[in-house]
Amino acid sequence: MQDHYSFQEGEMLLIDKPYGATSFAVVKHIRWHILNMLGIKKIKVGHAGTLDPLATGLLIVLTGKKTKEIEQFMGLDKVYTGSIKLGAITACYDREKPEENHCEVPAFTREDLEQIARQLTGEIEQFPPIFSALKVDGKKMYQQARDGSAPKEIKSRKVQIHSFELTDIDLPFIHFRIHCGKGTYIRSMAYDFGKLAGCGGYLYSLRRESIGSFSVDDAIMGIREEDFSFRESIFPATNPESQL
Incomplete structure (x- = not known):
């Protein structure tokens, strides 16, 4: 994890989306914490490609001015x-x-x-x-x-x-x-x-x-207290593969 984030100027966050969470919920959760950390009322946060609720894995979340690049990321393999x-x-x-x-x-x-x-x-x-x-x-x-x-x-x-x-x-x-x-x-x-x-x-x-070249291996494992000073997690840790 890096020590400083310029969320308003624009950041790319690699998130390992948990099972059961919607992509919208992940974005909403991150936006809420950024607003609280910075003490501001508004900031753009979006994701570059939906993952279904029952899917896990890499979700690219962009903030601030970086959200203008969403289409570019969505076009990647x-x-x-x-x-x-x-x-x-x-x-x-x-x-x-x-x-x-x-x-x-x-x-x-x-x-x-x-x-x-x-x-x-x-x-x-x-x-x-x-x-x-x-x-x-x-x-x-x-x-x-x-x-x-x-x-x-x-x-x-x-x-x-x-x-x-x-x-x-x-x-x-x-x-x-x-x-x-x-x-x-x-x-x-x-x-x-x-x-x-x-x-x-x-x-x-x-x-x-x-x-593209971005791997889930480099992503944040869920959204936890130590990630961005988040105080809580709203996502379950269920592993669907364990039910096979």
């Missing part, structure tokens, strides 16, 4: 690790909604599954999840889905998947490492993987390892 559970789907493509459409998982070989991963590598067409922060007609899709006004037609978009590595297979779970470009939804990757497998699938766990 990202690396994720995590797991897919085959044999069911969920409405939001991850564990926030209950499983449905259960299906027996075939006795896939590694080659079977690696062939599916290859189909999802390179430039691919991807549909974003209905439960996402993507805006349609000026309103976030997850807000539309919750009030029953979700758009009937969602447009696909091209995303770049540089690599899709299967790091371990323990059916119905598949563990992966994905290196991808801007705008990729890993939840959609999990859903598409399950669809190609013919038995359905959803994202069971996710961790963002890096954004």
